[in-house]
Amino acid sequence: MSRWILVHVLSCLGTLSIFGCSGSQAENPNWPKRFKTSGTVTYQGKAIEGAEVTFTNTQGNSTGTGKTDSSGRFTLTTHLQHDGVVAGPQVVSIRRVDVIDKTPKDVDVSAGGKALPLEITWIIPEKFSIPTKSGLTASVTESGPNDFKFELK
């Protein structure tokens, strides 16, 4: 029976060390604590897809970003995917713009080819994209639920 005990001990050690191994990005103790933050963006009553949302903390000197999905929902990231933002008052910007590069694909602009100007269409008015002019604010708290609705007109 002692052989079986040995076999069991070895397998347990093996399994433990597998779970002990993990890589990828890790939390940094120097980073301030972030709190899960999400929300929705609508413009003139319609959910907006692909809008970039930024929350800049006016005290904590950090910015969280997110991009909306097809239902207009976003989840913010500061350092690690969907980790939220530092608690406190936030200045918010929301940007949704279509930019079309009119330069033909076969023109190599990096080798001196002539570029045509970009065609820019603002889906949400430009002023909402500038943090200092958007007039949008939010307050992220430690207790939550930190889910914000931005109904732009």
Added chain:
Amino acid sequence: MTKRRKSGFTLVELLVVIAIIGILVGLLLPAVQAAREAARRMQCTNQLKQFGLALHNYADAFKKFPAGSAGTGTGNPKGNNNRINAMVGLLPYVEESGLYNMVQSPQTFNGVVFQAGGPAPWEARYDLWGSQFQVKGMNCPSDSPVGDNRGGRWAAGAAATTSYSFCHGDHQTGVRDQGAYQRRGLFGTRSFAGFRDITDGTSNTMAISERCFPKGARSVFGNTIESLTGITANPALCLAQANRATRQYLPTATVSGYRTGGTRAYDGMPIYTGFNAILPPNSPSCLIGNINTQGVMTAQSWHTGGVNCVFADGSVRFISESINAGNSGAPEKLSGPSPYGIWGALATINGGEVASEDQ
């Protein structure tokens, strides 16, 4: 008939032991890979050190550092006015005098006569810019070089490549094709900064770091987002273009058709051989318009967790991607302390910050 139990292992026991050995070998392999990567990173550190020494030797000879982009010449074939990077000037100081002397004398390749100094860095007929004359020490061993071959040019072989990029400061203004040098980073168009311009101290000012080649069409590494207006006022918009966990650009982001970051070893346009310290290492890169325009050009490498960097004092340090990079939502500043934390402070020659990369 007496039943006698034979001594020995049963089949099940043997299978279990084999399984355990398999698991242990499986555990060992990543450790071997990690050791190999550590060795590659050390070699990369050494190569950057050589370029740090080359910068100093160049500065001894000319009393100035080489420019981020310079060059002369017009006419046909097109000259390299303001498009040749510091790598060319550094060639004699990394034991490539032969190549340098060839560049500095008239040459005939593929039936075309080129003037001394060479043509534009994208000229496919000029063999000295091609992979035939690749300088080995310019590629980080952790990197998989991909030479520029856009539009079927470089048919005889891809362009020579480099993993190393010059520091253009912590701002976007002027960090573009033929942009005006802002006297804030060590390199820029016709920068030729001297030691006396580095008032922050040479050990607190970055000279050369890494920008790696892409693996995959939407990888954050080596790919750039185009047409992202608004990043000058709010660079954080660039961060919103990627999934931070998978390090892939989102489907709604416009990835440039150009492979960037060192795909042309001698092109002085910052998107090829330059970086600015706005977003922390290994973050996305974005431009406000096409490939020639200004934007966020982030240092990136395939080393785990950060980038190697040689400072103006010639020391090489590994900068973690979790370095304090300040507020990525802040607009750029062209004078005074950097808004982008320690990372930005290390990129300025005269920001007046007290910076230490331990913070």
